[in-house]
Amino acid sequence: MNAPLYNRFVLPDTQSGSLQVVLVSPRNPLNIGAVARAMANFSFSRLSVVAPFEPNWREARSAIGAPALLVNAVESATLSEAVANCTLVIGTETLTRRKPEQPVVPLIDLAPRVGRELAGGGRVALVFGSEKHGLTREDLSYCHLLAEIPTDLLQPSMNLGQAVAVCLYELTRSAAAATETPPVTSFLSTTFATTSGRLDLLAGVIEETMQAAGYSPRVMQAANRHDLRLLLRRLSLTSHDTRRILGLFRRILWRLNRLGR
Amino acid sequence: MNAPLYNRFVLPDTQSGSLQVVLVSPRNPLNIGAVARAMANFSFSRLSVVAPFEPNWREARSAIGAPALLVNAVESATLSEAVANCTLVIGTETLTRRKPEQPVVPLIDLAPRVGRELAGGGRVALVFGSEKHGLTREDLSYCHLLAEIPTDLLQPSMNLGQAVAVCLYELTRSAAAATETPPVTSFLSTTFATTSGRLDLLAGVIEETMQAAGYSPRVMQAANRHDLRLLLRRLSLTSHDTRRILGLFRRILWRLNRLGR
Numbered sequence: 001m002n003a004p005l006y007n008r009f010v011l012p013d014t015q016s017g018s019l020q021v022v023l024v025s026p027r028n029p030l031n032i033g034a035v036a037r038a039m040a041n042f043s044f045s046r047l048s049v050v051a052p053f054e055p056n057w058r059e060a061r062s063a064i065g066a067p068a069l070l071v072n073a074v075e076s077a078t079l080s081e082a083v084a085n086c087t088l089v090i091g092t093e094t095l096t097r098r099k100p101e102q103p104v105v106p107l108i109d110l111a112p113r114v115g116r117e118l119a120g121g122g123r124v125a126l127v128f129g130s131e132k133h134g135l136t137r138e139d140l141s142y143c144h145l146l147a148e149i150p151t152d153l154l155q156p157s158m159n160l161g162q163a164v165a166v167c168l169y170e171l172t173r174s175a176a177a178a179t180e181t182p183p184v185t186s187f188l189s190t191t192f193a194t195t196s197g198r199l200d201l202l203a204g205v206i207e208e209t210m211q212a213a214g215y216s217p218r219v220m221q222a223a224n225r226h227d228l229r230l231l232l233r234r235l236s237l238t239s240h241d242t243r244r245i246l247g248l249f250r251r252i253l254w255r256l257n258r259l260g261r
Numbered sequence: 262m263n264a265p266l267y268n269r270f271v272l273p274d275t276q277s278g279s280l281q282v283v284l285v286s287p288r289n290p291l292n293i294g295a296v297a298r299a300m301a302n303f304s305f306s307r308l309s310v311v312a313p314f315e316p317n318w319r320e321a322r323s324a325i326g327a328p329a330l331l332v333n334a335v336e337s338a339t340l341s342e343a344v345a346n347c348t349l350v351i352g353t354e355t356l357t358r359r360k361p362e363q364p365v366v367p368l369i370d371l372a373p374r375v376g377r378e379l380a381g382g383g384r385v386a387l388v389f390g391s392e393k394h395g396l397t398r399e400d401l402s403y404c405h406l407l408a409e410i411p412t413d414l415l416q417p418s419m420n421l422g423q424a425v426a427v428c429l430y431e432l433t434r435s436a437a438a439a440t441e442t443p444p445v446t447s448f449l450s451t452t453f454a455t456t457s458g459r460l461d462l463l464a465g466v467i468e469e470t471m472q473a474a475g476y477s478p479r480v481m482q483a484a485n486r487h488d489l490r491l492l493l494r495r496l497s498l499t500s501h502d503t504r505r506i507l508g509l510f511r512r513i514l515w516r517l518n519r520l521g522r
Binding site: 034037038040041042043062064065066094108149150151152154155156157158159161162163165166169170172173209210212213214215227231234235236237241244247248251252255256259260 | 295298299301302303304323325326327355369410411412413415416417418419420422423424426427430431433434470471473474475476488492495496497498502505508509512513516517520521
């Protein structure tokens with residue numbers, strides 16, 4: 001039996017280009033380079049780096065075969081900014097005992113969800129935390145869901161580059177396995193999904209309205225902001241929904257402010 | 262929803278103990294350490310190192326959480342010696358255009374073959390070549406078959422630790438998939454779903470708020486009510502969400518009415 005090529009599947013170009021890998025606060029440039037290399041191995045090209053520890057990360061020698069990917073990577077100061085135009089933001093973590101606030105999807109079940117989003121014209125971010133601490137609770141509040149890599153409970157912490165390699169392998173593997181299955185038409189066409197940036201805008205207006213209405217004491221503001229971010233991401237709002245809700249809250253806010261003057 | 266444990270499958274202890282990872286002529290101890298870490302992540306413990314370049318490889322700091330695995334690893338001078346007691350020796354490589362002399366199995370199809378061997382009491386070796394050149398033709402001649410990782414043809418060469426992580430992930434993933442189908446856990450447990458009556462109550466308060474805020478002309482009220490009903494049902498609100506949103510709108514409404522008096 002000679003080497004068959006049938007197991008060489010990738011997402012369609014236009015789709016893999018709509019998936020970005022986001023690294024939050026990576027410490028070691030060698031790890032960033034290793035991530036770039038794994039991305040090239042599995043045919044992904046869009047890398048975002050949020051608040052990297054070392055300024056010279058683009059020169060990482062470990063990006064074997066993928067230096068251009070590092071040069072073209074996007075650097076931003078915050079995760080909010082990095083995923084602003086994404087319609088589906090996925091946090092990643094290995095198996096832990098703590099209770100996440102987002103829906104958890106085993107890695108093995110992630111690909112169909114990602115595939116639907118991309119097929120509908122959406123933009124997906126796959127987010128990895130720093131080597132030491134993973135994603136913080138605040139980072140996670142920008143995520144619609146959480147993909148869980150099934151590691152050993154006694155030794156769950158993965159090397160960053162290895163975690164990225166395993167996730168991207170799984171996405172391409174599943175895309176391969178799924179090519180012949182007809183696409184499930186999701187109720188909510190992702191073409192009309194709301195970007196993360198729009199959700200942040202909406203959250204801002206709702207928060208302002210809460211304050212104008214004296215909804216809760218000042219000490220509760222940070223907690224409310226956090227809960228609101230989670231809630232808005234859980235609702236699968238269409239861009240049309242978002243526009244209307246935004247319109248409603250702007251109107252309420254205007255009214256509260258005018259009456260309260 | 263909390264982290265489900267159903268996606269945590271491993272090979273039975275006696276079986277994962279019968280599978281060894283073999284590294285042939287690894288150059289960089291950091292890579293050996295990274296391999297050990299990945300093995301611990303996916304619950305494998307037997308490592309063999311053949312003709313390592315650096316004598317002090319057992320001290321690799323990259324073996325996070327797996328120093329004992331390095332200490333217990335077996336060093337040998339030749340591959341022949343390392344796999345002497347194995348019943349199935351599997352070489353690994355990424356996608357290449359050259360024609361191997363062994364049967365090639367796509368990585369995705371490897372697990373059943375490995376599972377059968379282990380279940381029958383066999384001993385399996387998974388062999389990885391050096392960072393630079395992979396497995397030589399002579400190395401391959403000790404292999405019963407060749408597992409192929411489906412990488413991009415333009416960028417096939419993987420980092421050693423990442424290649425091991427991907428292969429071991431795939432073996433445990435497939436073992437999991439073969440054991441049983443996990444129950445489909447809906448994101449929104451119906452226990453906490455909102456009843457239709459509660460949604461109507463919420464819709465009523467939102468509608469009243471719209472009117473109090475002068476959100477839209479009276480002729481639009483029926484249309485808005487209809488859209489709102491659809492929207493609230495699409496959002497899969499939990500009873501907790503509903504209570505909070507209701508609280509917010511009641512507060513806004515109270516404020517609007519008081520100010521407007």
